[in-house]
Amino acid sequence: MTEKIDTMLYLDGVSVAFDGFKAINKLSIIVHPAEMLAIIGPNGAGKTTMMDIITGKTRPDDGEILFNGRTDLTQLDEAAIANLGIGRKFQKPTVFESQTIWDNLEMALRKPRGIFATLFYASDQADVDHITEILETVRLLSRKDDLAADLSHGQKQWLEIGMLLAQDPKLLLVDEPVAGMTDAETVETAKLLKQIAKTRSVVVVEHDMSFVRDLDSRVTCLAEGSVLAEGSLEQVSANPHVIERYLGR
Amino acid sequence: MITQAIFRAIDRKAIWLVSILLLVAVAVPAANLIIPPGQFGHIPVYLVTLFGKYLTYAMLALALDLVWGYCGILSLGHGAFFALGGYAMGMYLMRQVGDRGVYANPDLPDFMVFLNWQELPWYWLGFDNFWFACAMVMLVPGTLAFIFGFLAFRSRVTGVYLSIMTQAMTYALLLAFFRNDMGFGGNNGLTDFKEILGASVQADTTRAALFAATAVGLAISVLICSTIVNSKLGKVMIAVRDAESRTRFLGYRVEYVKLFAFTVSAVIAGVAGALYVPQIGIINPGEFAPANSIEVVIWTAVGGRGTIIGPIIGAVLVNVGKSYFTGAFPEIWLFALGALFVVTTLFLPKGIVGLIGQYRTMTTRREQHQRPEPTEHKPASDVQPKPAE
Numbered sequence: 001m002t003e004k005i006d007t008m009l010y011l012d013g014v015s016v017a018f019d020g021f022k023a024i025n026k027l028s029i030i031v032h033p034a035e036m037l038a039i040i041g042p043n044g045a046g047k048t049t050m051m052d053i054i055t056g057k058t059r060p061d062d063g064e065i066l067f068n069g070r071t072d073l074t075q076l077d078e079a080a081i082a083n084l085g086i087g088r089k090f091q092k093p094t095v096f097e098s099q100t101i102w103d104n105l106e107m108a109l110r111k112p113r114g115i116f117a118t119l120f121y122a123s124d125q126a127d128v129d130h131i132t133e134i135l136e137t138v139r140l141l142s143r144k145d146d147l148a149a150d151l152s153h154g155q156k157q158w159l160e161i162g163m164l165l166a167q168d169p170k171l172l173l174v175d176e177p178v179a180g181m182t183d184a185e186t187v188e189t190a191k192l193l194k195q196i197a198k199t200r201s202v203v204v205v206e207h208d209m210s211f212v213r214d215l216d217s218r219v220t221c222l223a224e225g226s227v228l229a230e231g232s233l234e235q236v237s238a239n240p241h242v243i244e245r246y247l248g249r
Numbered sequence: 250m251i252t253q254a255i256f257r258a259i260d261r262k263a264i265w266l267v268s269i270l271l272l273v274a275v276a277v278p279a280a281n282l283i284i285p286p287g288q289f290g291h292i293p294v295y296l297v298t299l300f301g302k303y304l305t306y307a308m309l310a311l312a313l314d315l316v317w318g319y320c321g322i323l324s325l326g327h328g329a330f331f332a333l334g335g336y337a338m339g340m341y342l343m344r345q346v347g348d349r350g351v352y353a354n355p356d357l358p359d360f361m362v363f364l365n366w367q368e369l370p371w372y373w374l375g376f377d378n379f380w381f382a383c384a385m386v387m388l389v390p391g392t393l394a395f396i397f398g399f400l401a402f403r404s405r406v407t408g409v410y411l412s413i414m415t416q417a418m419t420y421a422l423l424l425a426f427f428r429n430d431m432g433f434g435g436n437n438g439l440t441d442f443k444e445i446l447g448a449s450v451q452a453d454t455t456r457a458a459l460f461a462a463t464a465v466g467l468a469i470s471v472l473i474c475s476t477i478v479n480s481k482l483g484k485v486m487i488a489v490r491d492a493e494s495r496t497r498f499l500g501y502r503v504e505y506v507k508l509f510a511f512t513v514s515a516v517i518a519g520v521a522g523a524l525y526v527p528q529i530g531i532i533n534p535g536e537f538a539p540a541n542s543i544e545v546v547i548w549t550a551v552g553g554r555g556t557i558i559g560p561i562i563g564a565v566l567v568n569v570g571k572s573y574f575t576g577a578f579p580e581i582w583l584f585a586l587g588a589l590f591v592v593t594t595l596f597l598p599k600g601i602v603g604l605i606g607q608y609r610t611m612t613t614r615r616e617q618h619q620r621p622e623p624t625e626h627k628p629a630s631d632v633q634p635k636p637a638e
């Protein structure tokens with residue numbers, strides 16, 4: 001058994017109910033530093049709700065959630081949790097549509113978030129270089145002055161991944177990153193996430209099995225708000241419960 | 250650091266606007282005082298005061314735009330901050346009346362003598378000092394906005410609920426200021442002013458000076474607002490407007506962003522009210538009427554929210570229209586105003602300024618189409634930007 005203190009994310013016995021419906025039921029998950037965890041599971045399994053709970057959007061009814069082995073996330077709000085170093089990409093890509101791609105990244109860039117620090121912020125060369133580098137990574141450099149609203153669905157996914165990179169978090173929660181991407185882009189995304197997972201913890205939720213295979217990480221299958229199976233993709237996809245409840249359908 | 254932020258804000262548009270306002274601040278008083286009546290170019294004093302009033306409205310609309318157009322907070326109570334600033338200035342002007350009132354009481358304003366009050370209430374102390382009054386002009390609306398905003402934004406009251414709360418706030422103040430025992434002149438408000446800084450409020454020179462002060466005040470407000478909206482904080486404000494929850498997940502404290510915008514906006518509105526009162530010569534509880542605050546929203550929408558110049562254009566044009574209509578066809582003014590709002594909402598979501606902007610993007614897009622497409626590498630699924638809707 002791993003010590004709590006050595007984990008990046010520690011969920012133990014977490015439950016949440018919406019009007020009596022248990023969306024998350026005694027969920028326990030551990031993510032280590034510099035580790036990737038892929039989460040699969042049928043629609044409505046509670047994958048997104050789990051991310052809502054970790055990032056402070058939804059309060060759990062019960063259970064323990066620790067970040068970095070110490071910080072109790074159940075007591076903090078969204079901004080405080082984000083500033084601890086937890087970044088999130090949403091299932092429906094959410095970028096600031098009326099602003100340029102550059103400005104989207106500049107806002108995400110890890111800098112003091114206070115009112116006056118933000119008011120008097122002036123970008124230095126290091127910031128410009130950093131944003132440019134991220135734009136190259138997510139292949140949006142040529143679009144940097146366009147409005148985010150003008151991007152295709154897949155490009156918005158890339159932009160949101162870029163915003164995650166700019167935030168420089170310790171833990172990334174990535175909800176369905178490759179929806180709307182071509183096969184080639186999906187392969188690129190897997191490479192990028194694996195690269196990121198060398199130094200940070202990454203939790204990826206995805207239905208695309210070939211993408212999950214590319215990630216080549218530990219896999220957890222959720223169903224009805226709890227863990228159905230854990231292990232390598234081979235082990236999980238051979239599990240009869242998983243086949244019955246998810247893959248076989 | 251601060252100078253950097255201001256320099257960044259001084260883009261071409263802001264320079265133009267500020268220069269025009271400063272020019273107006275000099276030219277209009279000059280045309281009144283230097284060019285003799287009857288000669289070409291003379292502006293009669295009643296027009297100077299009327300334009301001065303429009304400019305205070307423009308300042309109020311600009312203040313509203315900072316919270317509504319940029320931060321997505323539809324305040325239906327901004328008239329309250331304007332009126333509070335107006336009352337603070339009115340209190341100074343009342344104290345300047347001294348023993349020249351009807352009852353010739355050197356300390357108490359007439360309405361207090363009438364109510365048989367023996368001494369000045371504590372909250373009137375200090376208002377004989379102009380600078381103290383100026384501080385209160387900013388502090389009172391600013392503090393109210395801060396407390397109101399702190400409570401509302403921290404509990405995440407948004408959208409129509411927040412609008413209703415702001416409307417309730419101004420209505421509550423309306424009722425309070427109507428009461429005689431509040432000590433602000435009740436129904437009649439504060440009026441019959443004599444002097445400001447030792448100069449007669451009726452004198453042409455004073456009126457010209459008040460006009461100049463208003464134009465300069467508006468220019469300063471433009472500088473403050475464009476510094477804010479062109480900073481990174483301004484981008485975060487727009488982010489809050491468009492996707493509030495997403496902004497939180499980036500680690501920004503949305504409630505503080507809103508609180509900052511709301512408080513700065515209330516201070517600007519208060520200063521506008523303080524410039525309004527000596528020019529109009531009266532402040533009464535009617536200024537707190539919910540309908541007044543709603544009119545400000547209409548000016549801003551008509552001019553174009555989310556821009557600096559839009560609310561200024563909107564406030565001036567709508568009020569010029571109002572002055573004309575209420576003179577020529579008083580009974581249809583409210584219908585005309587309502588129709589204007591409906592037309593703007595349906596056909597000009599970005600107001601007059603948006604219309605000009607739309608025309609400009611149409612022409613630049615045409616130019617872009619004539620240029621060859623850039624040939625750099627793009628991902629396979631790359632689609633061209635959607636044409637303008």
Ligand SMILES: Nc1ncnc2c1ncn2[C@@H]1O[C@H](COP(=O)(O)OP(=O)(O)OP(=O)(O)O)[C@@H](O)[C@H]1O
Nearest residue numbers: 018019023041042043044045046047048049050091
């Ligand atoms: N705020 C809420 N109020 C009520 N029910 C909710 C709420 N959020 C989620 N649910 C319910 O909880 C269940 C889990 O939803 P969730 O979005 O977490 O599923 P998911 O595993 O992410 O599914 P998908 O693969 O389709 O994205 C669903 O039945 C959903 O309707």
Ligand SMILES: [Mg+2]
Nearest residue numbers: 047048049091
């Ligand atoms: Mg989901």
